[in-house]
Amino acid sequence: MREVIIKNQTGLHARPASQLVMECKKFTSEITLTRGENTANAKSIMSIMAMAIMGGDKISVSAEGSDADAAVESIATFLESLED
Amino acid sequence: MNLKGIGASAGYGIGKAFIIKEFTPPSSRTITDSKAEIERFDLAVKRANNELEAIYTSKKESLGDENAAIFQAHLAMLNDPELYNGITSHIKNKKECAEYATKVISEQYYDMFSAMEDDYFRERALDIKDITMRLMKILTGLATTLEFDPSEPVVIIARDLTPSDTASLKAEFTAGIITEIGGVTSHSAIIARTLGIPAVMGLKDAISQIPSDSLMTINGSTGEVVVNPDEDCIKAIRIQIEEAKVEKKLLEEYKDKSSTSKDGHSIEIASNIASTDDLPFVIENGSDGVGLFRSEFIYMNRTSAPSEDEQYQIYKKVLSGLDGKPVVIRTLDAGGDKEIPYLNIPKEMNPFLGYRAIRYCLDHKDLFKAQIRALLRASRHGKLRIMFPMISSLEELRLAKNIVETCKIELQSENQLYDKNIEVGIMIEIPSAAIISDILAKEVDFFSIGTNDLIQYSVAVDRMNEQIRHLYSPYHPALIRLIKTVIDNGHDAGIWVGMCGAVAGNEKMIPLLLHLGLDEFSMSPSAVLKARKIISELPRVNDNFVKKLLSASTAEEVENLLS
Numbered sequence: 001m002r003e004v005i006i007k008n009q010t011g012l013h014a015r016p017a018s019q020l021v022m023e024c025k026k027f028t029s030e031i032t033l034t035r036g037e038n039t040a041n042a043k044s045i046m047s048i049m050a051m052a053i054m055g056g057d058k059i060s061v062s063a064e065g066s067d068a069d070a071a072v073e074s075i076a077t078f079l080e081s082l083e084d
Numbered sequence: 085m086n087l088k089g090i091g092a093s094a095g096y097g098i099g100k101a102f103i104i105k106e107f108t109p110p111s112s113r114t115i116t117d118s119k120a121e122i123e124r125f126d127l128a129v130k131r132a133n134n135e136l137e138a139i140y141t142s143k144k145e146s147l148g149d150e151n152a153a154i155f156q157a158h159l160a161m162l163n164d165p166e167l168y169n170g171i172t173s174h175i176k177n178k179k180e181c182a183e184y185a186t187k188v189i190s191e192q193y194y195d196m197f198s199a200m201e202d203d204y205f206r207e208r209a210l211d212i213k214d215i216t217m218r219l220m221k222i223l224t225g226l227a228t229t230l231e232f233d234p235s236e237p238v239v240i241i242a243r244d245l246t247p248s249d250t251a252s253l254k255a256e257f258t259a260g261i262i263t264e265i266g267g268v269t270s271h272s273a274i275i276a277r278t279l280g281i282p283a284v285m286g287l288k289d290a291i292s293q294i295p296s297d298s299l300m301t302i303n304g305s306t307g308e309v310v311v312n313p314d315e316d317c318i319k320a321i322r323i324q325i326e327e328a329k330v331e332k333k334l335l336e337e338y339k340d341k342s343s344t345s346k347d348g349h350s351i352e353i354a355s356n357i358a359s360t361d362d363l364p365f366v367i368e369n370g371s372d373g374v375g376l377f378r379s380e381f382i383y384m385n386r387t388s389a390p391s392e393d394e395q396y397q398i399y400k401k402v403l404s405g406l407d408g409k410p411v412v413i414r415t416l417d418a419g420g421d422k423e424i425p426y427l428n429i430p431k432e433m434n435p436f437l438g439y440r441a442i443r444y445c446l447d448h449k450d451l452f453k454a455q456i457r458a459l460l461r462a463s464r465h466g467k468l469r470i471m472f473p474m475i476s477s478l479e480e481l482r483l484a485k486n487i488v489e490t491c492k493i494e495l496q497s498e499n500q501l502y503d504k505n506i507e508v509g510i511m512i513e514i515p516s517a518a519i520i521s522d523i524l525a526k527e528v529d530f531f532s533i534g535t536n537d538l539i540q541y542s543v544a545v546d547r548m549n550e551q552i553r554h555l556y557s558p559y560h561p562a563l564i565r566l567i568k569t570v571i572d573n574g575h576d577a578g579i580w581v582g583m584c585g586a587v588a589g590n591e592k593m594i595p596l597l598l599h600l601g602l603d604e605f606s607m608s609p610s611a612v613l614k615a616r617k618i619i620s621e622l623p624r625v626n627d628n629f630v631k632k633l634l635s636a637s638t639a640e641e642v643e644n645l646l647s
Contacts, residue, residue: 010204013204013205014153014154014157014208014211015153015157017157018156018157018159018160021160022160041166043165044164044165044166044167045157045160045161045164046161046164046166046167046193046212049197049205049208050193050196050197050200050205052200052201052205
């Protein structure tokens with residue numbers, strides 16, 4: 001698991017959310033985003049957007065499966081690199 | 085069979101009827117073989133994927149990555165595993181058909197997004213509706229707009245076209261558009277004119293009267309539609325289409341020319357647009373700028389008003405896209421025939437004489453200020469001109485200008501940049517404003533005459549009312565006098581005067597408007613080159629002609645003199 005803070009103001013709106021889904025699909029593991037009590041399947045754009053993740057939010061990325069470590073690393077890096 | 089509606093986009097077309105049936109929400113149907121039903125659903129998803137990918141690719145080409153991103157998000161939503169699991173489990177567990185399962189699950193998502201606090205995410209409810217509607221249409225055998233056979237031109241017939249329908253229209257395969265509702269100012273009509281597709285609107289019962297696939301001709305100027313035309317009719321239309329093609333080719337040489345009258349006066353020939361999607365047509369037709377950006381379309385087809393930032397991005401895109409050429413953006417012109425449900429404008433006996441445009445905005449300062457602030461912030465990306473619609477008195481103008489000043493002070497204190505020389509002008513579309521244009525001219529930077537409303541208010545004719553439509557004429561001597569008054573008063577005060585109504589693109593009227601001294605003409609992009617040709621062949625000054633026109637006593641006399 002890794003924690004990241006979303007830097008871009010607009011957060012995970014449609015475009016970065018669809019890019020995130022594409023990143024996640026490179027892995028077979030199940031990837032989960034968590035903010036407080038909310039969790040989202042990171043391969044589902046609907047559940048990501050339903051969380052309304054905004055700039056400044058603290059998100060933890062976790063994964064389960066054979067490539068879990070690589071998935072967490074890659075997705076956390078992707079989220080950290082988001083810019084408006 | 086001969087039918088007649090409202091001519092909403094000029095031109096001639098011939099093609100087979102392609103009917104887009106109204107979508108009705110599917111009802112529940114019990115199934116026995118859920119495995120087969122899921123396979124049917126998979127096929128529908130696959131087809132929807134192909135359609136969306138085609139839209140995405142063509143949008144990427146015409147509008148660039150940034151603008152096409154939303155279609156990429158639509159693709160991600162369509163292939164969403166949670167949505168898929170939700171629908172397929174419903175089919176399996178409830179033994180209900182795929183279209184109904186899609187409806188049930190998509191409504192859950194729609195409701196969830198509609199209830200979200202943030203404007204942006206709440207808007208995504210419409211994206212969910214858009215993609216699941218496509219799925220349901222495919223599952224129930226209804227046509228989606230992408231299905232024309234590209235080898236064969238079609239005339240599209242629909243009750244009304246949604247923005248998503250019009251986004252997937254391909255001009256080269258669309259011989260015409262017919263809708264049952266709407267008129268010259270409806271979204272479909274504006275899109276049709278922008279794309280240069282002939283269109284007839286307000287043709288009641290078109291769907292029930294016109295059999296699918298029947299050959300038909302359409303005349304977008306007169307509103308005449310012929311179903312199963314005879315040989316002579318087909319021949320006549322084909323000649324017209326050929327002539328139009330030849331003319332279009334000839335007009336191309338005017339694309340890179342400047343808009344100058346024969347005696348050397350520079351004129352501005354600009355385009356009317358309704359969204360950033362129209363920008364390619366503005367450029368393609370060599371417009372000198374945008375003379376009317378109808379900002380109300382940014383507010384339509386959504387569940388809440390666009391935020392300041394969202395608007396800023398759109399205005400910035402338009403201004404950057406025009407590369408320094410002037411852009412007139414009209415502030416929100418809601419009401420009248422342009423309904424925006426969330427603004428809660430009450431139903432009125434006379435909406436055209438009612439609570440609309442600047443009248444509404446002056447009462448809803450937060451909404452208005454968000455737009456003005458977005459405009460001011462965008463102004464540094466090009467040459468922006470702000471225009472207020474429906475001004476009828478100096479008091480309203482002053483109130484509106486005060487809000488602009490307040491926003492400027494706010495932005496200054498926030499250290500936000502804007503163009504300090506930004507021009508602020510008004511539409512002249514109410515007779516009272518035309519009559520006191522000498523007074524108004526002292527407090528604005530420009531006038532733009534809106535002829536559609538100016539005619540209907542001057543002669544007291546609802547142009548949608550068939551019984552009296554013949555009284556609605558751009559050639560009425562009263563209108564000619566009003567136009568002259570406005571231009572003269574503007575020039576006396578040292579400001580420029582333009583026109584953004586349908587009359588500005590009327591080939592018969594252009595010479596007179598030029599001679600009256602009009603500085604700027606704004607029209608559908610597809611009319612720009614023809615206007616440039618007409619203007620280049622005429623001197624700006626022709627006092628004898630103007631004198632003769634002003635002494636004409638009837639609309640018929642005026643029209644004859646102009647023909």
